[in-house]
Amino acid sequence: MFLKLDIKKAFDSVAWPYLYFTLHEWGFGPKFITWIKALYHNPIGRITIGPQASNTFPIERGTRQGCPLSPLLFDLIIEPLAIAIRGDPDIHGLRLGSQDHLLSLFADDITVLLTRPLQSLPNLYNLLQKFGIISGLVVNPTKTEALNINLPPDQLKLLTLNFEFQWCKKYITILGIRFTAIYNQLYQTNYPYMYKKLQKMLEDWSKYHISWIGRIIAVKMTLLPKLLYLFRLLPVNISERDLKSFEKQVMSFIWMAKKPRVNKSVLYRNRLEGGLGLPNLKKYYVAAQLAQIPTIHVQSAPPLWVDLENYLVKPHTAEALFWSPAPSRSTSMSLCLKHTLSLWDRYAPVYAWVSSYTPAAPIIGNPQFLPGLQAKAFAWWTANKFTRIEHLISVRRPYPMSYLIENYELPRSEHYRALQLLHWAQECWGPSNTDQTPPTFFERWCLKSAIIPRAISLLYLTMISPKNLTAISYIAQWGNDLGVTLTEEQWPQLWENLKCSSANTILSEAGYKVLFRWYLTPVRLARIYHNGNDRCFRGCSAPGNMGHIWWHCPKAVRYWARVYNLIFSVLHLNLRKNPYEALMGMPSATVPKVKQKLLNCMFLAARQTIAKSWKAPSINFTLFKNKVDWIFINEKLSSIANDKFNSFQLVWKPWITRDMSRYSNNN
Template identity: 25%
Template sequence: MNVLPKMLFLFQTLQIVDRVECFGKWQKDISKFVWQGKKPRIKFKILTDSKERGGFALPDLRLYYEAAAFCWMKDWLLLENTDVLDLEGFDNAFGWHAYLWYDKVKAHKMFKNHIVRKAIFMVWTKYKDLLENKTPRWLSPAEAKAWKKPNMEVGWPKYGEILEKVGENWRLQSYEKLKNKVQNWFHYAQIQEVFKLDKKVGFQVEKSKLETELLEPKTKVLSRMYNLLLKWNTQDETVKSAMIKWAQDIGYNIMFEDWERLWTTGMKFTARNALKENIMKMIYRWYMTPVKLAKIYHLSDNKCWKCKEAEGTFFHLWWTCPKVKVFWEMIHNELKKVLKYTFPKKPEAFLLGIDGQKVLKNDRTFYMYATTAARILIAKYWKTQDLPTLEEWQTQLMDYMQLAEMTGRIRDLGEETIEEDWRKFKDYLQKYFKLYEC
């Protein structure tokens, strides 16, 4: 929170990062700080991914830099701020769109001799095909073909304004219609020649992501572009390796919609970071196991710390160990008593909070508190043979519900829905106390 605003100020003020090797060094420094000098347990891409996609939302400085470069480039694309365009393109031989789309950099190599232009142009070439795979609507062939001169006029006609559709095909409007938008008939003929070449590529019919996220918005442009670049940068992590490992352990696939529901709404049951942290650790299998430690340190003993019999894999320690099974059976029975209906005891429900809609909607928040409290207690006794008692679980559950909800969310957020949730929680508490008073 202290470093990022300072970096964003630098990125937006002056684009001077010519050699991007510094981002690799910064990434290593951030990773060293996050993991306290130890080997990372979670991939950097997952750490930087959005929370809505199961990430940790750690800022990626290189993507922020590239998003800031696009914010700077916005004037080059819109062609409206002539003062800025004259200042930054004082020695340009062609129009800005000739460099951005028609690759006139090869003919005019002086364009990249400018330290700022070069840095921004390198970002553009990296994402050009992703942003615009067809001839864009914002492209102005008139500006690209016009002779560059200071104080050039604004209002250059763009493809979105000068094309018309005839049947299934696009064609250039007649000279009579464009007479007020082009300089002369020769200029119109030049545009026609460019149109014939662009027609082979095809034209962007709908608004592209570049238009909706960069060109049209007036505010929050940096965050919009960052989120767009982040989505592309982490698209190969849509199905994360941890999700595959969970499916292998459980013996069947967990639907992707269930994972999304856990990321977007499942972890919003509390404002307490300790509870959210436990869920994220479970998703990405953060806890070190005897099997993993034996591989790292070349140990001969990789048996479970609880039963001392089977291999101490992640899933065994959390679910299939005979001692842990007894503990989860106890929790399952207690929850059935409180909720007064039965539901299946599945590993994804108790370990991840993915209940498969088997728990009623009104009871789901309480259920999340109960299972999270149980997991945190197991983690507390992680490397021992002991397991939590029922009384410890009851105390932990009550503490979490009272502290996290009453003093946290209601006081700080003050939402009516949260107050309704808390009234429901108090009803659960009354049922719970009555049950044990009997």
């Protein structure tokens, strides 16, 4: 059974004598304890209700709220309880092998997994009462939740009569996750509730005026972490139908219930790879589930759940199953591991995460190497750090027997096992591999035998942004419209410069709208409404495609000539007209970094001016200069708020100087 303990006003109830005694027992010196006593010496408080405040009163227990030291002190205070529970022989947890799975602690969230509850629960209850008397941390039984996992009805009835806990029938909530007694109920208990909660958030946000990019950022920064929490902690299959339905609501929010103007495959890509970083929830789910695999390969002091998985697949090891064909795997495993393996089998080949010779495959517990199921027989090899295929293969090929004898002083008693291992390594290497066959990045993670930081983000990026630029539709479309295109090396430079062009959401959005071909041109409108009128808005009688409206139209040509003239007068840069620099933010190779920042802002203003004059018969150049002034004011305010005013002055000095000279000339 699960028991989630509720401590009455945990942080406010700590007895200070117990706090000081505990610090002393943990080995803190008298000077440190004196410092703590100084913080808690005769504090007073008062209660404010509206304009009225109560008289002051002394505070005699608890840890200070808002103090960064308080959580650390509480951890030290609560740990003796954990030690007492684990050390009590009459309190039984789930024992598998030599490991007892009994207790989970996260600050004041205490969860206990009990077996033999008729013996364990009374002893635990008595221990909690004694601890409450000593420490001041009293368990509230009426708010403590209990969940029956597999108790016989007569035992359950006896326990409910003797303990006034909240005996939950469906689930208990631990750190925001609803845990059920049956694995197959985890999805239905957690995900529909979360979807409903997030849908309500989207409905509330839809009432406000939020920019297009602002909506994408809101989804990424607020909705995604809530779903990612479930993705990481619940190894269960999810309903693709439910997920697609929720994604439709997200897209409806982003596009304000209108028809999308940009393909979502483009929006999903990372900003530095040609997109806007809109979360692809399905791929985030897969990344979160599979990011746990490198942790399973940790060999030195692995997490407890890895020990649990290894115990359930004996004589194999959990890590070995990921590098073995499905038919050779053990059928005895946890449902969580079985689910992870099914996802691995489905997606690892798609994204090429496995090389042909599987260097991360372990020697011990591997169904592909049957002699290794007897771990004791290979004790010498484990002691000498021969634990994986990688350790049997040099840069070019598997080691020869002579190499092992000469370099590792191979005992004669290990020669037969060496032949077994080298024969297996040769089979894994195979004829298809060459000197240049490297392990994949995922295999390198597993070979590190360590927990990988940012594993979910890194896995997700490999799934969401294929390196083939032909997958990005707007690249070819702009090339056709403008008659010129960029190289594969130039596009990443463009994306990086566009991303850094301005911190202002309105300006950043204007740049991306041009890049993504957001705007409805006459050619596109003619296809939508079937009216046959695809001529330019400005009356030049040419077909009004994207390249014409933005760059090739005679009125646009004159407008851009004036823009480039102004750039020359301000920055003293004689730039060659380039549509990718002017329209999409491609950095100029000859422009210094400081001038490039101001140039980015001027080009952003130029694009916004054309967008404001989209269906007008001409482009208002005065509006362009006003727009640059507007950007100047916004950048100035941002620099003051972010304490970067000196950098702002350095960037905008040419524009400020121009305005001052113009003012003096007018006088």
